[in-house]
Amino acid sequence: MSVSSATEVVDPVPGAEAPHLPRQPDLVQLLTPEGERVEHPEYAIDLDDQQLRDLYRDLVLVRRWDVEATALQRQGELGIWASLLGQEAAQVGAGRALEPGDHAFPTYREHGVAWTRGVDPLHVMSLFRGVDNGGWDPVATRFNLYTVVIGAQCLHATGYAMGVQRDGAETAVLAFLGDGATSQGEVNEAMIWAASFSAPVVFFCQNNQYAISVPLERQSRVPLYQRAAGFGFPGVRVDGNDVLAVLAVTRAALAAAREGQGPTFIEAFTYRMGAHTTSDDPTRYRLASELEEWKLRDPIARVKAHLSRSGVADADFFAAVEAEADELAARIRRGTTEMPDPPGTAMFDQVYAEQTPHLAAQQAEFEAYQASFEGGGH
């Protein structure tokens, strides 16, 4: 397993051949949409049966969580939900590629990665319910809090990786971003920094084809993975709906980072099957036929087909995973609907390491004002 060197990336003009450079296969795939295992000259993966079943379980549970969250939003229990539907393999594959000591910097859609880091789904639900900005511990889970400003976290990841270098640690950092984010100046700055300092960071771009409504063509005239060449590090495009390929490619990139070989850009080619968020209406900007085409490349169906065909899992296993998914959904539903609102004073906490006298006075004013209603004074 190796990461292609920068020089192997093709000429970044669509369709143009670059005869002086060997052509990199366009899309790394290890499991076809039909569930057939295929080999790739550069990326191999060898998982035992249990590991394969575990990946399937991850994919199913993450999707079930996502479906439940969408339902909860429709029922008024969440303010908004950013669905990962269709991107389960990209997220589970990338998340499972992380070593325990590695650190991940998500956008706001990486629920599947959160799952692999052991984050309690309720700590994600609390964000979308409006209780907090994410209830998990970003230090203990090594999974940063969600960053909503597009691309801002890529610089954080790069800076963190520069800290890793100074510590002399064998730790890799995984920065998540979307196709739209590649247009952000800060993302480009992050890649410049990462290259210049050879920081142990991997940029994992889920190209789900749309930035809300705007298609990829508006963000880039070249395949995204080819951009890496301009920054001076390897870029690779992987079938983002193939959990095995994503796992293999991300593992290789993270290993290279840990070994001091610097950054890699991974473009996980996938599709956002749902809306951007529950506030969005994708029928206004994309065709149903496109959705139908991508349904045939479903990230879970292909794993199930492979497990069945190869005899790695039987009907009992699939039924058990379904039952576990239902239990998870019930727990998420119960935990979300029973989640108490935070006290009003919570907004005054933690603005600073130690509350300033000015803020303490403002909080006292707030409390006095609130209390004025309780005795029927108003």
Added chain:
Amino acid sequence: MSTETLTIGKALNLGLRRAMEDDAKVVLMGEDIGRLGGVFRITDGLQKDFGEDRVVDTPLAEAGILGTAVGLAMRGYRPVCEIQFDGFVFPAYNQIVTQVAKIHARSRGKLTMPVVIRIPFGGGIGAVEHHSESPEAYFAHTPGLKVVAVSNPVDAYWGIQQAIAHPDPVVFLEPKRRYWDKAEVDTAATPDPLFASRVVRGGDDVTVLAYGPMVKTALQAAEAAAEEGRSLEVVDLRTLSPLDLDPVVESVRRTGRCVVVHEAPVTLGLGAEIAARVTEECFHSLEAPVLRVGGYDTPYPPSKLEEEYLPDLDRVLDAVDRALQF
């Protein structure tokens, strides 16, 4: 003997050096701060002594400086970012306002952001556009940030060390036109707290508030006023967020008159907030409205006009006269 005569620039340099000696996690980042020692030479010699990993010549991108500083802080480092000139902080504004300022609250205190953002600010050096601005109100308006402005070598020496040791992000404003002003600095003294204002000249008739480069101007105005028999009390605000108005309120209750001076445009500047708060706290003591002396509500003008734009001794005295005539 621990007392030295230092310029503000040299005091900052020594303060940075001492902070780096005290804590191996302190990392300086910025454009041209390494081999060159910074365009104002504030980091002169530090890369040579502490190495390229601790004094980092960054790529030329301010958002990158602040964004990577966030990541370094998450990893346990204490980044000190130099923004080369005030007007160049805006590419980093997103990182400062949406990330640096909010991460402590976002994480419910699980992550701290001990990031110092050093900005040479203010005009009076005959520079081209974007090199003479006073952006403090943008940062003081942002919850989660602290903002201080130093006016003299003593505060520069201690303040930069205190800001670096502080757990919250601090925007550290350096009065660039005063970099060469000198004073005695006792490097063995016990410093005043960072987030406290200070009465720098006692007086009875009018309270004059200033910070950064305008403190010297206010003191010169007080000197001139004294010759005319008027006694001005001058307060160096030192901390702009949080404001420390206790000494100000005490003073205005005595004098009944208050003038705020800053280089930034007056509309929605620090003076506006101070006027509102002083009015609330001192309403029954005030003999005149709180008056503001500041830059005009124009883009900072070409340098041939900056003398007219910037508050000077005469404009301060004019406001003092108006306050006294009420």
